[in-house]
Amino acid sequence: MSVIRFPHDALSSEELEKIQAGIIDDAAAGRHDAVSAGLESLLRVQRRQEDAALSVLEIVESGHLPREKALEVLAEVYSAHPRSELLLALLGDVLDQARDIDLLNAPPPDHPLFLQVTTALMELAARAKGGEAEKPLLRGLSTAARMMARQRDELVEASCARLLELEPQDSSHHYNFGLFLKTRGRFREGVIANQNAAKLVDEPIESYEWNLGICATGAGDGALALEVWKRLDQRVDMGRFGLPDGSYHQCKVRLAQRPLAERTAASDDPGLEETIWIERLSPCHGIIRSVLYRDLGIDYGDVILFDGAPITFHTYGEQKVPVFPHLATLIRNNYRLFDFAGTQEQAGQLADASSDLEGDAVVYSHAEKVAVLCANCWRDPDVDHSHDDRVEKHVVTGRIAVPGDLELGQLLRQLDVAISKREPCRLYVPGLCEAAGFADRAAFERRRFDMITGK
Secondary structure (H helix, E strand, O other): OOOOEEEEEEEHHHHHHHHHHHHHHHHOOHHHHHHHHHHHHHHHHHHHHHHHHHHHHHHHHEEEEEHHHHHHHHHHHHOOOOOOOOHHHHHHHHHHHOOOOOOOOOOOOOOOOHHHHHHHHHHHHHOOOOOOOOOHHHHHHHHHOOOOOOOOOHHHHHHHHHHHHHHOOOOOHHHHHHHHHOOOOOHHHOOOHHHHHHHHHOOOHHHHHHHHHHHHHHOHHHHHHHHHHOOOOOOOOHHHHEEEEOOOEEEEEEOOOOOOOOOOOOOOOOOOEEEEEEOOOOOOOEEOOOOOOOOOOOOOOEEEEEEEOOOEEEEEOOOEEEEEEEEEEEEEOOOOEEEEEEEEOOOHHHHHHHHHOOOOEEEEEEEEEEEEEHHHHHHHOOOOOOOEEEEEEEEEEEEEOOOOOHHHHHHHHHHHHHHOOOOOOEOOHHHHHHHHHOOOHHHHHHHHHHHHHHH
């Protein structure tokens, strides 16, 4: 593409380097006004000077700009140079700086730039086939298309395949293909891609190893996963579910009803999402230890795979707990769930009843609050008493999760014993009573349940 230069406002390479270095330093130091001023000076010139546009792209590539700002300046570069092979290739390659890639299950981006760049690169790469420009255009295309969730998977895969054909000894091509396969739930293929990448480097690369370990876990290859985690000095041994198992602090996972790996182009959004606690078994998998509020198709006791880069951290006093993105569901244990309502004298008493239950059943509190109830109605909700005698009750609502092999009548007996130890606590689970075949008790507990919950 020919470039018209205007000597009165063109910047020399030395000036560009100085401005670029200054913007990166200001961004790293948090001097946002200085960053904006420096970028404006480049953006004014970049429409007529390709090397100024290149400086803008290199600033974005440094990763120091907020994603919103990165998206804004990339849109300006694209607007000025919509057909430049050099700039479009680089622009596609840095689009991952304009999207939160750690938020793995986000829906496709709604900014038009992603589709515009992907479409332009697809056309340019097709025309450049066999030429020098093809490889950088394909690299840009594979990144840009990958940023569009499941909308352009065929372009990502075709671009990766062509790059592997052109440069089969480039380990980064195998690794990038492995990343794509991992996030699409194609774990066995991801294992092969990451193994191919590892064979082409002289020394182990940690990112290659991590993605190999995640793919091996997702594929159910416990022996390979164990081998990888041992190489990375993780304290694991072969354990539950035929997978590595070690001692890790609990962490949290942002579950998605439809994680990216389980979606299609036609249904390309996460659906319902909920952040939950897991019992972490390895660097990338664990057992859900929260009973969910809503129906996401997975719940307490299920085994999930999560990706290695945290979305964020949640602070609990001095402790920072990582929150990982949900990658896939490995095992559904199909625990039965029953809503409960009850009262307690002190926080956590009903949840503590879980310690008296067998078989991994759990009383899981979703809400603990103080409610003022009529004491007479509390004793007998079917009688129309006066309402001048009122008492404060600590009301708890939540769910009881029951493993499939635990007999429900047996569980009710265990609950009765557990609650009797915690007098004057009360617990009402009408759905459990009904499922266990105790119709009269279910009707009684339903009245108490409805009274406590205000239904």
